[in-house]
Amino acid sequence: MTKPRSRRGGGRPTIADVARKAGVGAITVSRALREPGRVSEDLRRQIQEAVDELGYLPDPNARALASARAEVFGVLVPSLTNSVFAEVLRGIYDSLSDSSYRIQLGNTHYSGLEEERLLQVFGPQRPAALIVAGIDQTPTSRRLLETAGCPVVQVMETGPDPVDMMVGFSHFDGGKAATEHMIETGYRRIGFIGARMDPRSQRRLAGYRAAMEAAGLFDARLITTTPVPSSVTLGRELFRDALAKVPTLDGVFCNNDDIALGVLFECHRASIAVPKTIGITGFNDLDMMEVAFPSITSIRTPRYEIGRLSVAMALAAIAGKRPQEPVVDLGFELKCRESTAR
Amino acid sequence: MTKPRSRRGGGRPTIADVARKAGVGAITVSRALREPGRVSEDLRRQIQEAVDELGYLPDPNARALASARAEVFGVLVPSLTNSVFAEVLRGIYDSLSDSSYRIQLGNTHYSGLEEERLLQVFGPQRPAALIVAGIDQTPTSRRLLETAGCPVVQVMETGPDPVDMMVGFSHFDGGKAATEHMIETGYRRIGFIGARMDPRSQRRLAGYRAAMEAAGLFDARLITTTPVPSSVTLGRELFRDALAKVPTLDGVFCNNDDIALGVLFECHRASIAVPKTIGITGFNDLDMMEVAFPSITSIRTPRYEIGRLSVAMALAAIAGKRPQEPVVDLGFELKCRESTAR
DNA sequence: AAGGCAGATGGTAGCGCTACCCATGACGTC
DNA sequence: GACGTCATGGGTAGCGCTACCATCTGCCTT
Numbered sequence: 198m199t200k201p202r203s204r205r206g207g208g209r210p211t212i213a214d215v216a217r218k219a220g221v222g223a224i225t226v227s228r229a230l231r232e233p234g235r236v237s238e239d240l241r242r243q244i245q246e247a248v249d250e251l252g253y254l255p256d257p258n259a260r261a262l263a264s265a266r267a268e269v270f271g272v273l274v275p276s277l278t279n280s281v282f283a284e285v286l287r288g289i290y291d292s293l294s295d296s297s298y299r300i301q302l303g304n305t306h307y308s309g310l311e312e313e314r315l316l317q318v319f320g321p322q323r324p325a326a327l328i329v330a331g332i333d334q335t336p337t338s339r340r341l342l343e344t345a346g347c348p349v350v351q352v353m354e355t356g357p358d359p360v361d362m363m364v365g366f367s368h369f370d371g372g373k374a375a376t377e378h379m380i381e382t383g384y385r386r387i388g389f390i391g392a393r394m395d396p397r398s399q400r401r402l403a404g405y406r407a408a409m410e411a412a413g414l415f416d417a418r419l420i421t422t423t424p425v426p427s428s429v430t431l432g433r434e435l436f437r438d439a440l441a442k443v444p445t446l447d448g449v450f451c452n453n454d455d456i457a458l459g460v461l462f463e464c465h466r467a468s469i470a471v472p473k474t475i476g477i478t479g480f481n482d483l484d485m486m487e488v489a490f491p492s493i494t495s496i497r498t499p500r501y502e503i504g505r506l507s508v509a510m511a512l513a514a515i516a517g518k519r520p521q522e523p524v525v526d527l528g529f530e531l532k533c534r535e536s537t538a539r
Numbered sequence: 540m541t542k543p544r545s546r547r548g549g550g551r552p553t554i555a556d557v558a559r560k561a562g563v564g565a566i567t568v569s570r571a572l573r574e575p576g577r578v579s580e581d582l583r584r585q586i587q588e589a590v591d592e593l594g595y596l597p598d599p600n601a602r603a604l605a606s607a608r609a610e611v612f613g614v615l616v617p618s619l620t621n622s623v624f625a626e627v628l629r630g631i632y633d634s635l636s637d638s639s640y641r642i643q644l645g646n647t648h649y650s651g652l653e654e655e656r657l658l659q660v661f662g663p664q665r666p667a668a669l670i671v672a673g674i675d676q677t678p679t680s681r682r683l684l685e686t687a688g689c690p691v692v693q694v695m696e697t698g699p700d701p702v703d704m705m706v707g708f709s710h711f712d713g714g715k716a717a718t719e720h721m722i723e724t725g726y727r728r729i730g731f732i733g734a735r736m737d738p739r740s741q742r743r744l745a746g747y748r749a750a751m752e753a754a755g756l757f758d759a760r761l762i763t764t765t766p767v768p769s770s771v772t773l774g775r776e777l778f779r780d781a782l783a784k785v786p787t788l789d790g791v792f793c794n795n796d797d798i799a800l801g802v803l804f805e806c807h808r809a810s811i812a813v814p815k816t817i818g819i820t821g822f823n824d825l826d827m828m829e830v831a832f833p834s835i836t837s838i839r840t841p842r843y844e845i846g847r848l849s850v851a852m853a854l855a856a857i858a859g860k861r862p863q864e865p866v867v868d869l870g871f872e873l874k875c876r877e878s879t880a881r
Numbered sequence: 882a883a884g885g886c887a888g889a890t891g892g893t894a895g896c897g898c899t900a901c902c903c904a905t906g907a908c909g910t911c
Numbered sequence: 912g913a914c915g916t917c918a919t920g921g922g923t924a925g926c927g928c929t930a931c932c933a934t935c936t937g938c939c940t941t
Contacts, residue, residue: 209663211897222921227899237919254663258603259897262926267600269643277632278625286619290646294653299660301611302644304632311636318641321551321596429827458827465807465832485771485800490807553927564891569929579889601927604896885940892933897926904921910914 210251219247230255257299261323269299270511271319273329275307275395279427281453281481281500282330285352288504289328296512298325307395309335316341323347326511332356332363333396348514350507354397355526362514363524364507368397371496371529372404375450375478378494380412382537384448384476388419388439390460391452392427398452401480405450418443427452432459448476448537454483457493461536477536491535499527552593561589572597599641603665611641612853613661615671617649617737621769623795623823623842624672627694630846631670638854640667649737651677658683665689668853674698674705675738690856692849696739697868704856705866706849710739713838713871714746717792717820720836722754724879726790726818730761730781732802733794734769740794743822747792760785769794774801790818790879796825799835803878819878833877841869 216223221240229236229244261267272289274282293300301324303315316338319327326348334342342349342360349361354368379387389405391398402420409415421439425431432455440446451457457479464471471477471491479486482497506527510520558565563582571578571586603609614631616624628644635642643666645657658680661669668690676684684691684702691703696710721729731747733740744762751757763781767773774797782788793799799821806813813819813833821828824839848869852862
């Protein structure tokens with residue numbers, strides 16, 4: 198009974214089926230679905246009925262081809278397991294869940310080359326927007342972003358020269374604020390412990406250094422870093438190294454909270470009093486920092502908000518409403534807790 | 540000089556441009572790119588040159604429309620911030636990074652309705668494969684998966700009735716093993732503390748109950764759960780509740796490691812000796828469990844491997860090589876540590 | 882020598898949708 | 912009454928690619 202379907206289509210109803218059933222032209226169905234305001238009330242209802250009866254769902258691939266625009270947000274993060282990016286992603290997803298945009302997520306593994314490769318994969322799809330972590334793209338990546346023909350939001354950091362838009366905060370200032378807090382509290386031999394040392398970590402280190410130098414406390418031996426990916430385990434090990442190198446250490450500013458937690462556990466294990474003998478400050482303020490014993494001082498970063506706002510800005514740009522100020526600094530907050538309360 | 544491009548295409552070279560330049564038919568270019576073996580050595584080289592010179596990249600949308608198949612893996616997870624799924628994702632990404640498949644990631648927020656919505660969005664795209672977390676799909680979701688027309692892998696758990704394929708382990712057995720370990724170690728009033736209580740948590744609880752009943756130790760008042768999402772903070776609070784309810788508590792099996800960490804911190808804070816007064820067992824064995832002080836006993840789950848294998852199975856199925864056994868149980872491992880060593 | 886067959890290449894006709902342009906009618910303006 | 916303008920709807924022609932089928936060549940059978 199049913200009319201024979203073509204070889205390729207799986208037999209799903211097409212826009213032509215809906216048009217036939219509703220007694221209108223295909224283009225009118227297309228309009229009714231995308232710009233309901235431009236179709237009369239009557240036809241709109243009629244078309245909706247046909248859509249419901251047939252269970253019609255537009256083919257996103259055909260749409261993308263015809264309109265040279267895919268309803269896809271491309272998102273590039275350097276790591277999936279780093280919970281910092283997980284929360285940015287959560288913000289992105291929450292802001293996009295009401296829309297029909299799909300999200301294509303790429304993992305750059307902190308590699309510029311991998312980022313280039315992924316942009317090369319994303320580009321030809323003509324995504325509706327691109328959200329990328331970081332501001333230190335390679336020249337090739339930057340060119341790919343500039344020629345992507347869609348809004349681009351760089352997130353996590355702020356800087357002077359956005360490809361298009363930026364949402365983040367200053368890691369330098371964060372590192373500086375954390376260090377200054379420890380200095381004010383009375384710590385003197387404050388170490389810096391960092392892993393991975395991606396560009397953001399480097400800037401936190403620079404902030405640490407600026408604060409230490411300003412106070413006349415800087416000493417290169419206080420710095421302990423590694424390119425190895427960050428983990429709680431690594432925090433413990435780096436702390437041991439730092440202490441072996443500088444036995445007079447009386448505080449540590451940790452590149453992130455995982456490291457800080459590792460330091461705290463090692464202090465417990467070695468019966469080093471926190472905050473009395475050693476003060477600890479982390480970075481990011483993960484949930485567990487407040488619960489830890491003693492609770493750990495950290496820099497609260499607006500990760501979720503960065504995700505939300507990046508999408509809001511991208512959607513506004515898609516709608517033609519470019520923001521007055523393309524770079525938004527969401528700031529951070531120093532959370533003073535027991536680990537530096539002496 | 541360049542010939543005028545159509546209104547829509549952004550001026551990118553198309554397959555026709557490559558064909559013209561190489562002096563062959565468009566279809567031969569298409570074949571050279573997708574099935575090099577079917578084109579003669581000579582033409583292949585010629586075409587490759589033209590591709591390189593023009594910087595040609597195939598349009599994935601046109602490809603998807605013409606072949607009724609998008610080079611996209613659809614992945615559905617219930618949470619982005621739960622590091623358990625982050626590691627599954629990492630496995631998926633690592634296994635797919637050499638291929639040209641893109642990954643579309645959906646976040647179901649532990650909601651069956653949201654899962655249905657996302658499947659409805661993914662379906663019309665004709666993805667190459669679908670990977671979904673969990674085995675408790677709604678009837679609608681199940682139908683959508685069955686009619687997706689592509690390989691489907693359910694991950695994280697094993698069960699008797701796969702939609703297509705499954706990779707995971709038994710959460711019931713995991714909960715049972717953890718509880719039996721505590722019983723054998725001498726704990727008697729062992730509480731269960733759980734948050735979120737999604738289907739996997741429920742099965743861990745069932746395993747706990749089975750072990751406790753078998754030992755004649757079960758008491759419903761030992762169970763403390765909440766539908767609230769899991770966090771370290773919540774672990775502390777639920778432990779306080781549990782202790783208030785059953786002051787004679789001498790151990791807890793925690794639904795996951797976040798909870799266990801919260802319990803550990805609360806024990807520190809309240810000067811409760813671990814493992815002497817209270818034994819603690821977690822679930823998943825995150826990195827930090829081994830570093831914690833005291834280190835925390837946990838069930839190591841093969842999260843990364845689940846991600847890897849799910850992709851391997853999907854790719855094999857795409858290539859027409861269906862596995863002998865569609866359900867793969869990757870097991871788990873009990874990691875005995877200081878938190879239950881008395 | 883006729884037929885068959887496999888391998889390599891090309892032509893045609895879409896895939897399902899939307900951009901662009903046009904047709905129509907109702908209403909206003911001078 | 913001729914002419915715009917606006918709102919509404921439709922027709923046509925692609926978007927860039929691949930499925931399907933046809934063609935052509937060379938070589939093997941018999």
